[in-house]
Amino acid sequence: MNVKKKCEEIKDKHPKLSLLLVWWLMPLICCMMLIWFAFFSGFGDPPEFVYNQF
Numbered sequence: 001m002n003v004k005k006k007c008e009e010i011k012d013k014h015p016k017l018s019l020l021l022v023w024w025l026m027p028l029i030c031c032m033m034l035i036w037f038a039f040f041s042g043f044g045d046p047p048e049f050v051y052n053q054f
Contacts, residue, residue, distance in 0.1 A: 037043060
Protein backbone atom coordinates (compact mmCIF):
# COMPACT_ATOMS: atom_id res chain seq x y z
CA MET A 1 0.00 0.00 0.00
CA ASN A 2 1.51 3.30 -0.99
CA VAL A 3 1.67 6.34 1.25
CA LYS A 4 -0.69 8.50 -0.79
CA LYS A 5 -3.45 5.89 -0.63
CA LYS A 6 -2.97 5.48 3.11
CA CYS A 7 -3.14 9.24 3.65
CA GLU A 8 -6.37 9.40 1.67
CA GLU A 9 -7.87 6.63 3.80
CA ILE A 10 -6.93 8.44 7.00
CA LYS A 11 -8.37 11.66 5.64
CA ASP A 12 -11.63 9.92 4.75
CA LYS A 13 -11.91 8.27 8.17
CA HIS A 14 -10.96 11.38 10.17
CA PRO A 15 -11.96 14.50 8.21
CA LYS A 16 -11.39 16.87 11.13
CA LEU A 17 -7.83 15.74 11.75
CA SER A 18 -6.37 18.32 9.38
CA LEU A 19 -8.49 21.00 11.06
CA LEU A 20 -7.09 19.93 14.41
CA LEU A 21 -3.53 20.03 13.12
CA VAL A 22 -3.86 23.43 11.49
CA TRP A 23 -5.80 25.32 14.17
CA TRP A 24 -4.42 23.81 17.37
CA LEU A 25 -1.10 22.11 16.79
CA MET A 26 0.54 24.76 14.62
CA PRO A 27 -0.24 27.71 16.98
CA LEU A 28 0.97 25.59 19.88
CA ILE A 29 4.26 24.95 18.09
CA CYS A 30 4.61 28.66 17.27
CA CYS A 31 3.99 29.61 20.90
CA MET A 32 6.57 27.09 22.08
CA MET A 33 9.12 28.53 19.65
CA LEU A 34 8.41 32.08 20.87
CA ILE A 35 8.76 31.02 24.51
CA TRP A 36 12.08 29.32 23.74
CA PHE A 37 13.34 32.35 21.87
CA ALA A 38 12.29 34.77 24.62
CA PHE A 39 13.57 32.86 27.64
CA PHE A 40 16.11 30.22 26.65
CA SER A 41 17.98 31.40 23.55
CA GLY A 42 20.03 34.09 25.27
CA PHE A 43 18.89 36.78 22.85
CA GLY A 44 19.36 40.21 24.38
CA ASP A 45 22.06 39.12 26.82
CA PRO A 46 25.19 41.25 26.88
CA PRO A 47 27.88 39.94 24.54
CA GLU A 48 30.70 37.83 25.88
CA PHE A 49 34.02 39.54 25.51
CA VAL A 50 36.13 36.88 23.86
CA TYR A 51 38.87 39.32 22.94
CA ASN A 52 39.86 39.77 26.59
CA GLN A 53 41.10 36.18 26.65
CA PHE A 54 43.96 36.91 24.24
